[in-house]
Amino acid sequence: MKNVLSIAGSDCSGGAGIQADLKTFSAHGVFGMSVIVSVVAENTSRVIDIQDVTPDMIKKQIDAVFEDIEVHAVKIGMLSTPSCMEAVAERLHHYKPNNIVVDPVMYAKNGYPLMNPDAVNTLIRVIIPCADFLTPNIPEAEKISRMEISNLGDMETAAKRIHEMGCKNIIVKGGHAVGNAVDVLYDGERIYRYETHRINTKNTHGTGCTFSSAIASNLALGLSVPEAMEHAKRYVTTAIEHSLPIGKGNGPTHHFYDLYRNGLR
Template sequence: MKQALSIASSDCSGGAGIQADLKTFAANGVYGMSVIVSVVAENTARVIGVEDISPTMIADQIDAIFEDIPVDAVKIGMLSKAPCMISVAKKIRQYAPKNVVIDPVMVAKNGYSLMDEDAVGTLIQEILPLADLLTPNIPEAEVLIQKKILTIADMQEAAKAICLMGPKAVLVKGGHRIEDVTDVLYDGKKFHHFSGHRIDTKNTHGTGCTYSSAIAANLALGTDMVESIRKAKVYVTEAIEHALELGKGCGPTNHFYKLYKQGLTQ
């Protein structure tokens, strides 16, 4: 079995962060491991608070994984402050894993800021160059390029501009604004478009975490980048279509829909 590591925050409500990543790894057939960088007290309606793990403990967790278990892909999610970013960046450079997928989480679904504004510069300098694939949504891409994104042409321009910041490839996700939910990949040489259909639901908590983790899982399994994204988009779309009506706010996606529907095979 292939192994994937998530370096991200913990979501106690189970819909996003480490919890979503581990569910997604399992649903896509890889063994999941985790390094927790922050503990987030949140539910479907609000974020109550965030407490960061010390940079030393973050580094120790990463050492614990890499000194013992092979890592076929790494997904990096929410990194709230510069010290967390620097600790993670140092260890990723040390171990140089393959298939690093970075989801630059900045804001929760309810609008709560999950990254210090002062840390964006550190994100660009320390974290972005580590990415084999960076997966910003439109608001995150706008922060990175300091420019509004309204069309698919704008998304292409943004993906190319962000690629110049160091990632090997950039996937700008169109779910926040593009009507046909088209995502744009720039692989450093050419563009690829991944279209889908908009689903009428408020239950989209953790979709970004789920999408990036599914891509990482597919890369861990040896699938190429374009096909990994295509398969992950099918997976996350199905998870949204069958999202769970839990809580008072934005409910979580259904990571194990096929398993729940079909049951375990004998």
């Protein structure tokens, strides 16, 4: 079995963060592990508070995993402060894992900031160069590339600009645009577009976490970058199509829909 590590914040309501990552790993048949960098008191409607884990404890969690278990892919999610980013980057440089997927989480679904605005420069300097795969949505890509994105051409330009910052593959997600959901992947040589119909639902809590975890799982399983992206896009689309009306706000996606429908195979 392949083993995949998530380094991210927690979501006590279960729809995003570490909890969504572990569910996605399980749905893909890989063994999930976690390093918690922040404890987030949130639900489908709001973020109440955030308590960051100390950089020293983040490093010790990473050490605990790598000294004992082979890691085939790493998904990185919420990193709220520069010191947290520095700690994660230092241990990644030490262990040099393959298949690092970075979801540069900046805001919760309700718009609450999950990353210190002063940390964006540190993200660009120390985290993005570690990434084999970077998965920003349009607002995040705008922050990183420092340009406005209003169409597909802008998404492609931003992808190329961010790629120059050191990541190997960059996918700019089109979920915040209008019309069909079109994601743009740039691998340093060519542009790929992945298009699906837009699903009319408010229950999209944790979609970014789920999508990036699906990519990490597929890379761990040996798929190529375009294949990992295609499979992840299909998985998250199904999870959104069958999302769960749980809570009073934006409900979570259905990570195990296929399992519930078809059973274990």
